[in-house]
Amino acid sequence: MSTLEQMYQQVILDHAKRPVGHGLVELAAGHGHLAGESHQVNPTCGDEVTLRVDVTPAGTVAGVSWEGQGCSISQASVSVMTSLVEGADLAEVARLDGLFHDLMSSRGKGLDDDAAEDALGDATAFTGVSQYPARIKCALLGWAALKDSLARSGALATS
Amino acid sequence: MTTTATVRPDDASATALSTTELAAVRADFPLLERTVRGGQPLVYLDSAATSQKPQVVLDAGVDFYEQRNAAVHRGAHQLAEEATEAFEQARAAVAAFVGADEGEIVWQPGATAAINVVAYAFSNATLGRGGDAAERFRLAPGDEIVVTEAEHHANLVPWQELCARTGAVLRWIPVSDDGRLDLSNLDALVTERTKVLAFGHVSNVTGAVAPVATLVAAARRVGALTVLDACQSVPNMPVDFHALGVDFAAFSGHKMLGPTGVGALYGRRELLEAMPPTITGGSMVEVVTMESTTYAPPPQRFEAGTQMVAQAVGMGCAAQYLDELGMEGVARHETELAAEMLKIADIPGVQVIGPLDTANRLAVVSFVVDGVHAHDVGQVLDDKGIAVRVGHHCAQPLHRRFGVAATARASASVYTTVEEVVAFREALAGVRAFFGAE
């Protein structure tokens, strides 16, 4: 595989074409649910994502929906992240966020930790992206939106 | 050194660079010899962002440090004398290259800084600095500053900020669907209230050359001052500020084969003389007491602090290099490359943002690819060793005007060849297939 093909893995191209969670869903807060929204922009390339998160009283992610525009890496990354975190509790989301950031700093080497890579699932397809310093921030855009929307929901303070 | 008065990149009587000339030019640029992405030859189509540098320019900087390094305009020793001479000769070379007098060229760190010097001069005058002489730079609420929708942020944000500080109102000339300025409402936009008309000579997105004569005439009719962003024109076509009749102009060394960290502000002498300083401190003063200070005449008034002498010397050398090459020929070369680049419009799914004809346009071509984001386009080209710029190119309003967040952009310089543009076109033709765009 060329480094270009390593970056644009089929999983990524598929997610970019048929993204998961795309299309903002109205958040009906209540029943103890907490909701938050975040808008993130990558000022160098203009990529954008608006993301909403819905957290149950028990502290699990009930749903993520988003809208965005940008390169295939940024859009696929939000999509993969969405499938990964839905149903996860906040501690697990924080762990996945940490692992994904580690992966993005790995310069193409991956995490060298099978359990961690299993946890990341399809998100390990972004290993190739970490070889391109200019593209790492594309892959991280959705994760930044998730973290921020969780913070805005107040869920992080109560958990 | 001669400069031509007219700005006609489409002048058929001028000669383009011959194949042998072009080969000789390329041999002057050491960086063009390197390979990228696994040993592939570099196809550098990002000269509008920054150009590569010929060996003579690199040598000029090294020679300065090895032989003449000293602070300029102070000190009585031989090195100080030689450094000052090199610095001022560079100024003369740049001035001659752009049709200005020596005293009308102020060294600045770049075009962005140069435009800010003018914007802050208006602020300071509005606050009462500069005495009676600075009357022309005073703004009152209700005064207007006119820019264009095509501006680089460097020629937009400083004016927005000036308006916010002074209560002046920002207005702008819109852009037509073909990427050129829409002048149909010019008389309603540039009125007695207009104090500044700031516009780019050549768009760094569309490559379109602005109708300078029309805009200068409109500004003059109402007594507004003109500020020309000449970043993209000076490197690629003959430019003569006196002949253009603009009041101020800004351009950067690094885009015209010179070093980073240096650029120039051109100002008509009488205006520079009347203009209050913005950056103050050492080297720009006459008499300093604990209470107050009188300022040196221009250009020194606008050159506070220790200057970037080696870079200025490099920029002077770059101006001479281009001058010897002949800007008529360079402009012809640009037109030829623009025509080659514009053939990408025939590739299915590729849409050019900007004029499709080569009249009054340079070889700066921005485009979108249907179904593929600009960043992804750039990555696939990069994989073949082809360097283009992706993003909004510091012109978000212009991108918004065309309903796109980002474009990819190919741009040329004196060393760019038709073969490189062909390689770019061929690689671009394969992009949609790579992403499975149908």
Ligand SMILES: Cc1ncc(COP(=O)(O)O)c(C=O)c1O
């Ligand atoms: C049209 C235009 N204006 C202004 C600038 C700003 O130049 P600099 O970044 O060298 O100050 C640029 C370059 O980015 C440009 O292309």
